[in-house]
Amino acid sequence: MTDLIAMGQAAQAAARTLAQLTTKQKNAALQQMASALEAATPALLAANAEDMANAAQLPTKFTDRLRLSAARIADMAAGLRAVAALPDPTATADRGWRNEAGLFIVQQRVPLGVVGMIYEARPNVTVDAAGLTLKSGNAVILRGGKEARASNVALAAVLREALAAAGLPQDAVQLIADPSRALANQMMRLTDYIDVLIPRGGAGLIQTVVRTATVPVIETGAGNCHVYVDQAADLQMAIDIVVNAKVQRPSVCNAAEKLLIHQAVAAAYLPALAAALTAHGVALRGDEAARAIVPSMAAATSADWDTEYNDLVMAVKLVASEAAAIAHINAHNTKHSETIVTGDYAAGEQFLTAVDAACVYVNASTRFTDGQAFGFGAEIGISTQKLHARGPMGLSALTTIKYQIRGNGQVRQ
Known part of the structure; x- marks a missing residue:
């Protein structure tokens, strides 16, 4: 006993x-x-x-x-x-x-x-x-x-x-x-x-x-993490970051679960991003605008935006602006890790300032949210609250x- x-x-x-x-x-x-x-x-x-x-x-x-x-x-x-x-x-x-x-x-x-x-x-x-x-x-x-x-x-x-x-x-x-x-x-x-x-x-x-x-x-940390591909993003960089953030180890809390894309580049970027993800076995679920570009996606439900899959599943949403992406992230994330892919310095700085999360990235995979990767040795957890510790x-x-x-x-x- x-x-x-x-x-x-x-x-x-x-x-x-x-x-x-x-x-x-x-x-x-x-x-x-x-x-x-x-x-x-x-x-x-x-x-x-x-x-x-x-x-x-x-x-x-x-x-x-x-x-x-x-x-x-x-x-x-x-x-x-x-x-x-x-x-x-x-x-x-x-x-x-x-x-x-x-x-x-x-x-x-x-x-x-x-x-x-x-x-x-x-x-x-x-x-x-x-x-x-x-x-x-x-x-x-x-x-x-x-x-x-x-x-x-x-x-x-x-x-x-x-x-x-x-x-x-x-x-x-x-x-x-x-x-x-x-x-x-x-x-x-x-x-x-x-x-x-x-x-x-x-x-x-x-x-x-x-x-x-x-x-x-x-x-x-439960990790409902997002990658936002801005209109000023480099496509190859976006592919590399999105695939790594989703695929490298999908079962962990710093894996990306959601992909947001600026609608101005969605027609050019989404087919390539979707092809790269599905080549790695990722099942995609899209909103109506995303499915109009890639019809093979399953339809995302309202529950998808709040779900941590910990699996080879990713939901995709098109947004009209960076402000809309930030608003969506702050409404649905778990305050863990969020990233923007952009070549626009001001957009990156705005994302860093406005997104409410323990770790916010510009042009890097969310998979780096880790005590060892941050130079802490090991970690005892990733805090998503604001007291008494936050992040790894x-x-x-x-x-x-x-x-x-x-x-x-x-x-x-």
Whole structure:
């Protein structure tokens, strides 16, 4: 039987130890964890094979995230080493000053404490979360989806053994292996022990956590992402960006789901864009104006504009202006990642300013919204809210501030 109170207490004790570690100690543990993952590759692949067999009937968008390979395990180990190489956010003060009373005030960055993670069939999250929380001085309690249970149990065991080998508390990383919904609901209300809760997965999971939790939640990214092809776009650049944003890995939240095209270039551009996408197996759904140019498209419904497909499906809409594109995006997006393809500098700058999203691009694929691509090492999630973090969340997003005040006998008059 899983005792979440006991897990919470153990996590708090571990967090107190982690908060006092030197950067050198944390980095040594991360290196130990990375080497342990590599050494355990055969056992991890065997555990993942069990999960994959049980998930044989699930859609590709789930099994793609669930599947481990030797290369993916090597990438996880490399991610831990990349985190070890990053600056420690708790090692230096943000700023310091002396006030009128002569007190020296330091704004110091400190760990959040205990981080809770609730996520779906993504074994890589187990490793990314463990690495980022350790480097930032936090303990973590993980609750993965039932589809990845064997993989997550195996990964957590390897990471905990590596922590012990490094002389650190194993309970810095804990996994709730029981997938029951009752336990998940209890975890969401564990306010005495968990300082912040981060959900990762589809819109349904995220909204369930936001509605249910009493622990503070950082809402992460469902991704209804758009590519807008402006009238000043270069066609070949547009093809390259749209195809990459949709096709390179369609099951993830930074893949593009919608294509908007300025009506002034639609007749010239849409057939080529549609041909490039369908050559990669993308099923297109268009509005009436788009279907008049490419009749083979299925008809888009009103629900399509708000749907995150996580699959080789894309909805297409023609717009009369950049302003119309921006209005459509702001009405239907999930505040994740949006991009414009244009050769017009002013249009690009207007898009950057007016679109409400965590990441807004000019002439680049939405697929770059990623902690590793941004230079953060790994990421613990992509926040689509405005408090306390936004966009790819690396180490600094897992810290808060403490004011340390030094005096020499001052009393307030």
